[in-house]
């Protein structure tokens with residue numbers, strides 16, 4: 001049986017948890033060979049789960065904001081699997097609920113180094129391989145926070161708007177090369193990053209209010225982002241390029257809206 005990602009050799013960052021973990025597992029189930037990258041030890045568990053299911057993956061512990069480490073994990077895909085067909089630059093951090101006044105320059109530098117420069121570095125080191133073979137898919141995780149206000153702090157939102165800008169700009173720098181680049185803009189997804197908010201709501205008994213301001217009336221799960229990621233990394237998305245695709249239950253479709261109380 002043919003799978004969506006048969007024969008694709010992919011690098012996926014942030015693969016120890018949440019969206020990256022779900023994407024690595026789904027991509028491997030769809031036939032991809034995966035270099036799973038993360039700072040956290042749990043990336044080994046993702047790879048273990050893939051192998052248990054009969055898939056192919058290797059774990060690399062690396063910091064996506066360190067250029068030598070990025071060059072290393074891109075090269076690892078080539079040495080391990082004989083080439084590179086796609087990169088999902090997904091690893092990211094949030095500085096939480098810090099206000100404008102509380103945010104420091106160090107907060108900004110960390111957020112931008114991982115969320116924005118990390119994406120740039122993955123693209124920079126993948127592009128020579130992909131343009132040489134004349135095909136490939138680059139994918140990044142931006143956020144609805146990069147489209148509009150109220151989904152993150154100032155540094156986080158700016159870092160994600162930067163990712164969208166990278167995608168639009170690089171799509172044109174890759175003019176005529178056969179290489180595509182896109183971003184996903186997730187809405188509120190239950191992952192390691194957002195778990196504290198979900199746990200607080202469960203403790204208070206207000207869980208049903210999470211996600212109520214979008215028309216799907218709930219938060220999303222990592223697999224719902226992974227499904228879009230696998231599509232955008234596959235040849236089925238051959239004419240999707242330079243886009244920031246919201247996967248947010250409809251949240252970003254609206255003008256300001258008052259939740260109807262019954």
Ligand SMILES: NC(=O)c1ccc[n+]([C@@H]2O[C@H](COP(=O)([O-])OP(=O)(O)OC[C@H]3O[C@@H](n4cnc5c(N)ncnc54)[C@H](O)[C@@H]3O)[C@@H](O)[C@H]2O)c1
Pocket residue numbers: 013014015016017018019020037038039040062063064065090091092093094114141142143144185186187188189190191192193194
């Ligand atoms: N969860 C949401 O609601 C949401 C919404 C929009 C966008 N996003 C974005 O989705 C992406 C994935 O996050 P998630 O929600 O799955 O959270 P998560 O915390 O579950 O996963 C993020 C992973 O990135 C890894 N990571 C962080 N810094 C790293 C670094 N310097 N080098 C290597 N790995 C690093 C973490 O160890 C973690 O495993 C992030 O870019 C995040 O900003 C999340």
